[in-house]
Amino acid sequence: MVTIYDIAKKANVSAMTVSKVINNTGRISEKTRTKVRLVMEELNYVPNQMARGLVLQQTNILFLLITDITNSFYTTLARGAEDAAKKHGYRLLFGNSDENLIKESEYVDTILGTRVDGVLFSPAGDRSLPNLENLRMHKVPFVLLDREVPGIECDVVLGDSKEGARQLVEHMIAYQHNLIALINGSLEVSSARLRQQGYLDAHKLNDLLVREDYMLELSYEAHSDLTTIENWLKALSPQPTAIVAGNNVLAVEAIRAILNCGLRVPEDISVACFDDLGAISEITPFLTVVAQQAYQFGYMGVQLLIERIQERENVKPWKKIILPVELKVRKSVKQVMVE
Amino acid sequence: MVTIYDIAKKANVSAMTVSKVINNTGRISEKTRTKVRLVMEELNYVPNQMARGLVLQQTNILFLLITDITNSFYTTLARGAEDAAKKHGYRLLFGNSDENLIKESEYVDTILGTRVDGVLFSPAGDRSLPNLENLRMHKVPFVLLDREVPGIECDVVLGDSKEGARQLVEHMIAYQHNLIALINGSLEVSSARLRQQGYLDAHKLNDLLVREDYMLELSYEAHSDLTTIENWLKALSPQPTAIVAGNNVLAVEAIRAILNCGLRVPEDISVACFDDLGAISEITPFLTVVAQQAYQFGYMGVQLLIERIQERENVKPWKKIILPVELKVRKSVKQVMVE
């Protein structure tokens, strides 16, 4: 491993001089500067960030923890975070918790151990609280993405979940549906609660009866537990004519379950959901969705985070950004014929 | 920041004793062990991995660099790598190069600086060579994923690109197509070359004429340069009845371009490609693809990497794993009516 001492020896200067050349600090004559630079090139020197981080107490690295690397919402978000981080001169590292609290806490350990400068955190749910408190206790700045966690105050970037769910339901209603079910993520996740609230609000506003058994609580993560959905569907009487899904993963599972039951979408049951699918939506525009500005989640999250890192002690009030949603009407919702 | 010295002071022992408790090394009495553990809990101690890495010269961290975090092939691969890394007690960090050599080399700098133990590397293309040589020069073990790079010897996990392309073309031929075009990634990427080779082989084997202007060389990355495809398509005479795309991103772009031209898929032009799309394929099984075992790429890649890390100097021969492909016939290819 090449160190500044190797450089120093070969360039006939002290290690300190090398360090100064590297960091452009202090006064160095142009002659020694180029000499040192040459030797660095020659020896392929790369500064050891661990040693650097040790003394500087900062790494210039941001960490992004997402809950499902397989979901295009989060990968698009990641692209946004990446671009913003780059713009501000930070490196970005990713982690994937898989909606799993254990994995999440392992990542928090990595984060704490690695001493990254800040974290963009998409929490698995309300029970992520200890993990966040852990971060807070160790004074690691973080910004929550997509989900809030009761009990912790911080900067956060959210989508307008309640409004989105309301739009989804009202879209169904506009198409003459009045038996509208909800397949949702765990109610231990803030967005799921808000989406349920939006679902309920829309019912109330339109004088529609809410049936308790029409609301199925699952998990946002892909677990392919299709039989649960199938059994739930079969047990419902009357059968809903429409299903709103809490996110795209659940929508896909719902549709698979519907097909497994020998029914069709949208002929027999209409489906719409939160979050768009990937590029495929553009060529087979099938699923009607409430799209979120995924890229912006990441981009703005990084901005909030960097502000927070740079102000440090300067206790600004926490910011909450709520990004608007957009209904994209496609083909998975059928107009019900009124007899 | 809590250090082992803080623990030591509070527990009335030396820092060394604390270190031994943390690492389960040396002989420590049960009494002091629990005493130290208690204080660690109380003070919420987290070992500083930078300091640790500095002296140990290893981090227990693996790095996965992918070229397109937005492509489900790579995210599924990432899940596989994650699971394998976890199984072996390593942490996994991700990076996304976006098929961009500059970003790639920046990540290499991060990798080098961070002193991770090993790297899973999906190179942007042949011109990634300097980046790989950089890794090699610094003795960082790495495994190439999905693409080879001429000029560097190393472990590698590949898909059977040539065979897959051949199957794609022969599928078209079986459906009576004989005007089959190819939209491919840059020929500076090994997989694109092999896919072109498979395309050519299939033509030869079936006594089909190869038209130079039927082969369009673009980039695997999503750049939405639709007009290029549109203009190319319009200039072709006779117009192809089928298009094979080098990957899923290109297929989506091809289809969009076709639609923009006022044509339909598959009625006017059939399309099939390499790599499956995400979960959506299961509910709207539209695009005919040659699917790769994405998860296995990551999983096996980590296994190769860890073997390499642990053997270190023990110069085993390089391994090349070629994963088989699977044709999934769906609806984007039309049977041509033979007059």
Next chain:
DNA sequence: TTGTAGGCGTTATCAC
């Protein structure tokens, strides 16, 4: 069983 000394690679401070 526990503690001391030295060093991993870097930088801040201050003297020359």
Next chain:
DNA sequence: GTGATAACGCCTACAA
């Protein structure tokens, strides 16, 4: 302009 010294937090080797 340049360099010696100490420190960042931890671990190995050795001593007590």
